Amino acid sequence: MLSAPHAWGQACCAGASIVTPGRLGLHDFALVGTQLHASALVGSFDAFGNYAPRAPGTVEDDFEQDFYGAIRVFRRGQIALLVPLVETIRRAGTLTDAGGGLGDINLSARYDFLYAGQSRYVPGIGLLAGVTFPTGVPIESASDPLGAGATGIGAFQFNGGIAFEQTFGPWLVAASSIIAARTSRTVGVVSETLSPQLSILTTVAYVTRREIAFALSAAVTYEGDATINGAGADNSERLTVALTGGVTLPISDTWRAQFGLTWNPPLAGINTPAGAGLVWTLVHAWL
Amino acid sequence: MLRVSLDRRLAFAALAVMTGLCGCSASQPPSDTAPTFAVTPFGVAASTSGAYTVTMYGPVLGVAQGLNTIEIVVTDEQTKPVDGLTISLVPWMPAMGHGTSATPQIGPQGSGRYVASDVALIMPGEWQLRAALTTDEDAVVTVELP
Numbered sequence: 001m002l003s004a005p006h007a008w009g010q011a012c013c014a015g016a017s018i019v020t021p022g023r024l025g026l027h028d029f030a031l032v033g034t035q036l037h038a039s040a041l042v043g044s045f046d047a048f049g050n051y052a053p054r055a056p057g058t059v060e061d062d063f064e065q066d067f068y069g070a071i072r073v074f075r076r077g078q079i080a081l082l083v084p085l086v087e088t089i090r091r092a093g094t095l096t097d098a099g100g101g102l103g104d105i106n107l108s109a110r111y112d113f114l115y116a117g118q119s120r121y122v123p124g125i126g127l128l129a130g131v132t133f134p135t136g137v138p139i140e141s142a143s144d145p146l147g148a149g150a151t152g153i154g155a156f157q158f159n160g161g162i163a164f165e166q167t168f169g170p171w172l173v174a175a176s177s178i179i180a181a182r183t184s185r186t187v188g189v190v191s192e193t194l195s196p197q198l199s200i201l202t203t204v205a206y207v208t209r210r211e212i213a214f215a216l217s218a219a220v221t222y223e224g225d226a227t228i229n230g231a232g233a234d235n236s237e238r239l240t241v242a243l244t245g246g247v248t249l250p251i252s253d254t255w256r257a258q259f260g261l262t263w264n265p266p267l268a269g270i271n272t273p274a275g276a277g278l279v280w281t282l283v284h285a286w287l
Numbered sequence: 288m289l290r291v292s293l294d295r296r297l298a299f300a301a302l303a304v305m306t307g308l309c310g311c312s313a314s315q316p317p318s319d320t321a322p323t324f325a326v327t328p329f330g331v332a333a334s335t336s337g338a339y340t341v342t343m344y345g346p347v348l349g350v351a352q353g354l355n356t357i358e359i360v361v362t363d364e365q366t367k368p369v370d371g372l373t374i375s376l377v378p379w380m381p382a383m384g385h386g387t388s389a390t391p392q393i394g395p396q397g398s399g400r401y402v403a404s405d406v407a408l409i410m411p412g413e414w415q416l417r418a419a420l421t422t423d424e425d426a427v428v429t430v431e432l433p
Binding site for chain 2: 046273
């Protein structure tokens with residue numbers, strides 16, 4: 001039987017997981033899960049938005065295993081912890097390097113003032129917050145020349161956002177906006193502060209009578225020019241567009257699995273790599 | 288081994304600055320014994336106060352992802368070559384906010400020329416090559432990797 005409240009959580013987990021990676025469903029008390037990512041670089045956008053395929057002789061394959069848990073702290077609140085392991089294989093010319101390890105750990109929280117479907121006219125509203133700790137290895141500290149051993153950005157990242165979602169029968173429509181601020185980094189003679197980053201994520205999901213949820217998500221992320229040694233760094237703005245398609249399969253009342261495809265279409269982007277990848281998620285929840 | 292004289296290189300550099308052409312071109316045959324560099328510089332920049340001009344030449348086949356060896360030519364305001372500097376070079380990716388794991392090794396070659404090896408440009412995109420000439424003088428050359 002279709003369980004709409006359960007489906008809301010599944011659909012949102014399939015897409016709106018930037019700040020709250022392991023989101024609790026309406027009736028979940030806690031969950032643990034793992035998410036496996038594998039992606040390959042296929043091209044990149046330059047500072048003027050021009051797309052170029054990956055250069056001949058170069059390879060970048062990225063892998064990540066996220067382990068996360070979430071627990072309800074108030075009736076409408078939840079906190080989540082995500083611990084990533086990151087691996088990279090990079091080849092350029094005659095060099096091939098591989099490396100990896102613990103990435104940047106993320107702690108996040110979500111508070112839902114109103115759930116989707118509670119009101120016919122007012123969508124569900126949730127506040128999002130998170131912090132990412134620089135527990136990974138920044139690229140300058142990697143031991144290999146191609147930096148494949150890098151697993152983190154080397155800075156704290158603080159996130160805040162707002163999420164809206166509403167159900168229309170078996171359909172769920174969600175949109176969230178998140179702003180992220182990164183702390184400054186100083187490496188040798190270079191001190192850089194990245195501009196605040198704005199992300200907008202939209203998701204449309206459909207839930208079948210067998211509680212199988214299909215979700216399509218589009219995420220647009222933009223940040224302005226960075227600041228280096230106190231001066232603006234021209235042409236350092238970034239724009240990334242990512243599309244995700246996924247399906248959630250309920251294994252039992254407490255287990256669910258998700259499969260997804262991610263893609264950066266070669267249509268829009270600035271100063272960003274473009275790739276394609278697979279995502280596999282397994283979640284166990286306690287009701 | 289074919290090498291182009293410094294004067295000819297500086298003439299090309301001046302032409303590149305005047306015309307805005309700072310791309311790489313291949314006009315020299317490769318050598319098995321020592322790195323050779325493109326005739327046309329991939330970037331030219333004035334130092335902080337304008338006292339120095341830094342001109343960078345990439346490999347004959349162009350600067351590419353991976354480890355590069357590049358030549359740095361430093362001249363003063365009278366376009367005379369400047370020797371005796373202890374140059375450090377930091378590759379930096381402004382849009383991503385990171386540098387590299389490899390530290391470029393720089394050796395003086397005389398006549399204002401310095402050769403930097405292990406210049407790791409590990410991913411596509413715009414890179415800054417930030418050359419510190421003295422404690423107060425640095426110059427930033429930009430190169431775009433597809």
